[in-house]
Amino acid sequence: MSLILFKNARLLDPSQKLDQIGDLLVEDGIIVSAGPNIGSQADKVENIVDCEGLALIPGLIDMQVYTGEPGDEHRETLATASLAAAQGGVTTMIVMPNTRPVIDDAALVDFIRRRARDTAIIRIHPMAAITKGCDSDQLTELGLLMEAGAVAFSNGDQAVMNALTMRRAMSYAANFDALIVHHPMDQDLARAGVMHESELSMRLGLSGIPSAAETVILDRDLRLVELTGARYHVSQISCSDSVAALRSARSRGLNVTSAVSANHLMLNENDVENYRSFAKLNPPLRGETDRMALVDGLADGTIDVVVSGHNPQDADAKRQPFDQAAYGSIGIETLLTSLITLHQSEQLDLLNLLATVTQHPAEILGLNTGTLQAGRPADLALVDLGLPWVIDADRLTSKSKNAALDGRRVQGAVIASYIGGKCIFARDNIE
Amino acid sequence: MHSESLYTIALMTVEQRDSPFQNRHLLGIHGLSAPEITYLLDLADQYVALSRQQNKKSDVLRGRTQINLFFESSTRTQSSFELAGKRLGADVMNMSIAASAINKGETLIDTAVTLNAMNPDLLVVRHASSGAVALLAQKVSCAVLNAGDGSHEHPTQALLDALTIRRRLGKLDGLKVAICGDFVHSRVARSNIALLNIMGSQVNLIGPKTLVPASAARLGGRVFHNMKDGLAGCDIVMMLRLQNERMSGSFIPSLREYYHLYGLNEDKLAYAKPGALIMHPGPMNRGVEIDSTIADHPDLSLIREQVEMGVAVRMAVLDALAANLSKSRQQDASLTEGGSL
Numbered sequence: 001m002s003l004i005l006f007k008n009a010r011l012l013d014p015s016q017k018l019d020q021i022g023d024l025l026v027e028d029g030i031i032v033s034a035g036p037n038i039g040s041q042a043d044k045v046e047n048i049v050d051c052e053g054l055a056l057i058p059g060l061i062d063m064q065v066y067t068g069e070p071g072d073e074h075r076e077t078l079a080t081a082s083l084a085a086a087q088g089g090v091t092t093m094i095v096m097p098n099t100r101p102v103i104d105d106a107a108l109v110d111f112i113r114r115r116a117r118d119t120a121i122i123r124i125h126p127m128a129a130i131t132k133g134c135d136s137d138q139l140t141e142l143g144l145l146m147e148a149g150a151v152a153f154s155n156g157d158q159a160v161m162n163a164l165t166m167r168r169a170m171s172y173a174a175n176f177d178a179l180i181v182h183h184p185m186d187q188d189l190a191r192a193g194v195m196h197e198s199e200l201s202m203r204l205g206l207s208g209i210p211s212a213a214e215t216v217i218l219d220r221d222l223r224l225v226e227l228t229g230a231r232y233h234v235s236q237i238s239c240s241d242s243v244a245a246l247r248s249a250r251s252r253g254l255n256v257t258s259a260v261s262a263n264h265l266m267l268n269e270n271d272v273e274n275y276r277s278f279a280k281l282n283p284p285l286r287g288e289t290d291r292m293a294l295v296d297g298l299a300d301g302t303i304d305v306v307v308s309g310h311n312p313q314d315a316d317a318k319r320q321p322f323d324q325a326a327y328g329s330i331g332i333e334t335l336l337t338s339l340i341t342l343h344q345s346e347q348l349d350l351l352n353l354l355a356t357v358t359q360h361p362a363e364i365l366g367l368n369t370g371t372l373q374a375g376r377p378a379d380l381a382l383v384d385l386g387l388p389w390v391i392d393a394d395r396l397t398s399k400s401k402n403a404a405l406d407g408r409r410v411q412g413a414v415i416a417s418y419i420g421g422k423c424i425f426a427r428d429n430i431e
Numbered sequence: 432m433h434s435e436s437l438y439t440i441a442l443m444t445v446e447q448r449d450s451p452f453q454n455r456h457l458l459g460i461h462g463l464s465a466p467e468i469t470y471l472l473d474l475a476d477q478y479v480a481l482s483r484q485q486n487k488k489s490d491v492l493r494g495r496t497q498i499n500l501f502f503e504s505s506t507r508t509q510s511s512f513e514l515a516g517k518r519l520g521a522d523v524m525n526m527s528i529a530a531s532a533i534n535k536g537e538t539l540i541d542t543a544v545t546l547n548a549m550n551p552d553l554l555v556v557r558h559a560s561s562g563a564v565a566l567l568a569q570k571v572s573c574a575v576l577n578a579g580d581g582s583h584e585h586p587t588q589a590l591l592d593a594l595t596i597r598r599r600l601g602k603l604d605g606l607k608v609a610i611c612g613d614f615v616h617s618r619v620a621r622s623n624i625a626l627l628n629i630m631g632s633q634v635n636l637i638g639p640k641t642l643v644p645a646s647a648a649r650l651g652g653r654v655f656h657n658m659k660d661g662l663a664g665c666d667i668v669m670m671l672r673l674q675n676e677r678m679s680g681s682f683i684p685s686l687r688e689y690y691h692l693y694g695l696n697e698d699k700l701a702y703a704k705p706g707a708l709i710m711h712p713g714p715m716n717r718g719v720e721i722d723s724t725i726a727d728h729p730d731l732s733l734i735r736e737q738v739e740m741g742v743a744v745r746m747a748v749l750d751a752l753a754a755n756l757s758k759s760r761q762q763d764a765s766l767t768e769g770g771s772l
Contacts, residue, residue: 198646199646199649199650202615202644202646202647202649202650203461203621203649203650204561204562204583205561205562205580205581205582205583205584205618205621206561206562206581206582206583274562274565275561275562275565275566316538319538319540319566320538320539320566321539321558321560321561321562321563321566321581322560322561322562323560323561323581324560
């Protein structure tokens with residue numbers, strides 16, 4: 001029996017609406033209790049961590065992470081992504097199936113889980129593909145994949161263009177109450193497009209992706225959810241019309257949830273000015289009114305989850321003419337920092353923001369973490385909410401350095417991360 | 432504008448010139464000022480005179496190395512730059528890198544670094560991707576001249592068009608210029624809109640909504656989808672080339688319909704100001720965007736003159752960039768000396 005006491009912490013837990021100074025007691029990796037004056041009750045505590053008033057929050061759950069394993073390990077492995085995650089207070093990450101090969105078979109789900117167990121320092125759950133190869137109309141074995149440990153089904157950054165295929169996937173997934181996670185992007189409308197379609201794309205001479213490329217598929221999917229009763233989650237939305245569509249779907253009582261990436265909350269299309277390919281994302285960064293709508297959607301609860309969309313790309317793939325450069329940005333390490341910065345700059349409620357990376361993803365995915373409730377694993381992050389710093393991509397831990405937020409002034413830093421009460425990362429001398 | 436004193440700029444040494452154009456590269460028209468453009472056009476005017484002499488040779492670029500790096504095939508622009516460099520006495524090397532060669536794995540930046548190691552002074556670059564020339568310019572220590580990047584900019588084309596207009600009409604302000612055709616994919620149109628706006632002329636953009644969307648107006652022009660309305664009162668009618676790959680398929684239903692609605696013929700030209708002049712950046716699709724009788728009109732067509740002005744403008748730009756390069760290298764050298772004291 002091993003006991004750890006975190007004392008003098010500002011306990012923040014959205015799942016209990018908890019925001020107070022207190023202590024947290026962990027026994028054998030499980031939270032025993034959290035609240036004021038617990039320290040005085042606990043005798044025989046071998047290990048005491050004095051949090052000195054820093055925030056103690058549930059470890060983050062990042063619902064959208066791309067790695068290069070298997071197939072492109074030079075970009076990122078499960079192990080290197082987990083090291084970066086630990087630096088950012090992320091203790092659980094969901095990896096997307098767009099690898100080489102695509103995770104569309106039970107044996108591959110098993111492979112990811114074993115590699116995660118053997119090489120990574122945080123919890124990793126795989127999503128499996130909806131269709132074989134992520135680009136066909138043949139459904140994967142959803143039932144077997146679920147039994148193997150897939151937490152949800154997604155074609156990652158590829159959309160299911162065939163409406164009939166999507167309908168059948170949703171109907172079939174509903175058998176198991178499985179979650180369908182979809183990237184709404186009409187491949188035909190988006191064809192050749194590399195950035196948000198706007199005055200800026202016109203000036204830069206770059207082909208644009210209209211917002212309608214997203215809403216056309218989102219609207220279709222919402223109709224199909226109505227038809228099939230499936231559980232449906234939008235992996236990322238990027239524009240104000242999507243927020244409106246989801247708000248209306250919620251008011252009709254549809255069982256849909258959605259996410260936005262931290263980059264889309266922090267940046268807008270002007271960040272691709274001067275052909276800055278490090279800000280080339282999928283979906284693209286859109287206009288400032290879209291960004292503000294996303295912030296509003298987050299504030300009123302229309303958007304449930306914030307993800308990093310962590311997508312490591314090597315420098316050669318990024319340092320290209322804009323239309324040839326790879327999509328994506330890393331971000332797992334700066335996810336929490338981005339939210340704390342938004343809490344300051346947009347006056348968003350801190351507990352509500354934290355819910356989007358703890359409580360909500362846990363509920364959507366059916367995980368037992370993302371909370372400080374008694375009886376749950378002690379996955380924790382100790383955070384200095386006030387520390388200002390400047391993001392320097394070269395100093396981030398991820399194997400690839402393609403950070404869209406490079407150079408941004410931010411606030412809030414993770415001091416230590418814990419999985420099951422065990423410290424997996426500590427800045428300075430805290431353990 | 433054509434005063435005697437200006438007539439001798441090209442003969443002055445670098446130190447004697449009072450040039451408002453101090454840029455290290457010419458990557459686009461966007462960002463230039465009216466005095467800078469006027470200076471380059473004045474300089475080009477004199478190179479027109481030089482190019483009409485029997486001895487067309489100058490030695491302002493003697494000892495300089497100019498590399499024409501073309502990632503996209505081009506006949507007229509590349510030969511125009513080659514001739515311009517040679518007339519100024521530079522050693523000119525042409526490198527045509529077909530798209531297939533890039534796919535062998537060397538990135539644009541690798542190519543830039545490799546070429547830079549050969550110590551060129553002037554790098555003339557064309558690339559199929561918007562922004563590619565600016566990316567390359569970040570990685571080299573010589574002057575970079577954009578000879579067309581994707582759908583973004585083609586600054587020497589806009590300058591040569593401006594020179595052609597100025598020599599015929601005597602001014603660039605207060606004119607009404609129609610630009611007609613495939614605006615969306617045209618770097619020529621973007622550079623021309625920028626230049627004409629800077630110099631104080633009005634631009635009408637004409638074409639179907641698939642090729643001239645309403646948002647094009649935000650770049651500084653009025654958008655018309657009907658040629659009759661768009662051409663009304665125009666001094667200049669600038670036709671754009673309809674690229675082969677856009678002709679069939681989705682942007683326009685057929686060449687026949689395009690010619691019917693937007694091809695420039697005598698009937699449609701009648702909507703413009705009487706005596707309106709006709710321009711085209713070439714190569715032309717006769718019978719698609721322009722009728723042969725118009726293209727070859729002895730008084731109204733400026734198309735052949737544009738080609739002549741092209742060489743002069745490129746001489747002027749090469750000269751101006753080389754002069755700026757000399758100055759910056761002298762400054763670097765004096766800084767180094769100062770540091771050692």
